[in-house]
Amino acid sequence: MIEAVNLTKRYGAKTAVGGVTFTVKPGIVTGFLGPNGAGKSTTMRMIVGLDKPTAGTVTVNGKPYVKHRDPLHQVGALLDAKAVHTSRSAYNHLLAMAATHSIPTSRVNEVIDMTGLAAVAKKKAGGFSLGMGQRLGIASALLGDPQTLILDEPVNGLDPEGVLWVRNLAKYLASEGKTVFLSSHLMSEMAQTADHLIVIGRGLIIADAPIAEILAGASQSKVRVRTSEVTRLSQLLASNGVTVACHENETLEVTGLDARQIAGIALANQVLVYELTPLTSSLEEAYFDLTKDSVEYHSQELDSNAPAAVKER
Template sequence: MIEAVNLAKHYGAKTAVGGVTFTVKPGMVTGFLGPNGAGKSTTMRMIVGLDKPTSGTVTVNGKRYVDHHDPLHQVGALLDAKAVHTSRSAYNHLLAMAATHNIPTKRVNEVIEMTGLTSVAKKRAGGFSLGMGQRLGIASALLGDPQTLILDEPVNGLDPEGVLWVRNLAKHLAGLGKTVFLSSHLMSEMAQTADHLIVIGRGQIIADAPIAQILAGTQQAKVRVRTPDVTRLSQLLSGEGVLVGSSENETLEVSGVNTHQIARIALENSVLVYELTPLTTTLEEAYFDLTKDAVEYHSQEFNNAAAAPVAALKGR
């Protein structure tokens, strides 16, 4: 379990994390989301003692990370896949880590096989691709069979098979009662992996809830309705709390009423309806809705004018 209480980190006048309180519970996968500069990496670094909090506390399995006598057995962390001795082989890197905690060589071989590193185990880690480096980082995190696992962007650089493997690994470990805390910018992957989400923006917790609750609570549910009589059905559905919009020919998007109510109104007024589809909010939509006021670094929005120079170059 990870417990943060009023956890804060300031760099001079800059607030990286502004007094957050949250709990990451065992037995589930907890996702950690937030825009660039939101405080995710700083928070994770404070959890494992790489950054010292300005104020507040954070404990892992009941103690501060620095107070654990056997940290590799308590917490496994992947924060920077490049944090390896580049001249060492993957095997020797893991063997050196294992020696610090009297972890048997058998376990080194187990995590190498588990993470798909067998064929490159004796090669220099400095020559690894991004994806293989990620696998070595995950192997390092798993080495001590820890109760708590912290993974920052674990699928970065992995191929589809590797992404699926990380997803299944996270779920498997949570099923064993372990604490799994991971961040990712891949919303589709987080939606399939996480049970609970903590969303941070500008150093403050924006949301801390089960993923289903976040998806249900950010936007009103909508229903796609296809009918040849768009104008009439729009008039019949209009009322207090009901929004009716037209997305394309013969198609309406309606919020404020459910499919049963729409079907009943259409039937009572002899309006032909040939599609009624509830539209679920995606995690990406929910995330953008939650963080729209917490984005520190804004990218340029492209329109036709902005795209014109690119089109001109392509035409040369």
């Protein structure tokens, strides 16, 4: 379990993390989201003792990370996959780590097989691709069979098979009662992996809830309707608090009424409706809605008529 209480980090006049309090519980996968510069990496670094808090506390499995006598058995962390001796082989890198905690060689071989590194285990880590570097970083995090796993962008550079493997690994470890805390900018992947989300923006927690609750909170009553009488049904549905948008293929998108209410109005007025589909917000939509006031770096929107070469820059 990870517990942060009023956790704060300042760099001079800049507050990177502004007094956050949260708990990452065992037995579930907790996702950590936020825009660039929101304080995610700083928070993770404070959890594992790489940065010292300006104020507040953070403990892992009941103690500050630096107080654990067997940190690799308590916490496995992937914060920077490039933090490896580039002239060492993957095998020797893991073997050196294992030696510091009296971890048997058999465990080194086990995590190499588990992470798909067997074919390159004797090759120098400096020549690894981004994806293989990620796999080595995850192998390092798993080496001590830790109770808590902290992974920062674990699927970065992985192919689809690797992404699926990380997803299944996170879920499996959580099912074993371990604490799994991971960040990612891939909303579609987080939606399939995480059970709970903590969202940070400008150093402050702006959401801390089960993913289903966050999606439900972001969803409006929106329904896709298909009918051959688009104009008539639009007029019948339009009222205070109801928005009707007309699209191609005899399709309406109605906000402010649920499917049952729309069906009742259509039936009462003998309008044939051949599709009624309730629409829910995606995690990406919910995330953008939550963080719209917390984004520090905004991209400039391009005119739809801009040359293709400009759009690709």
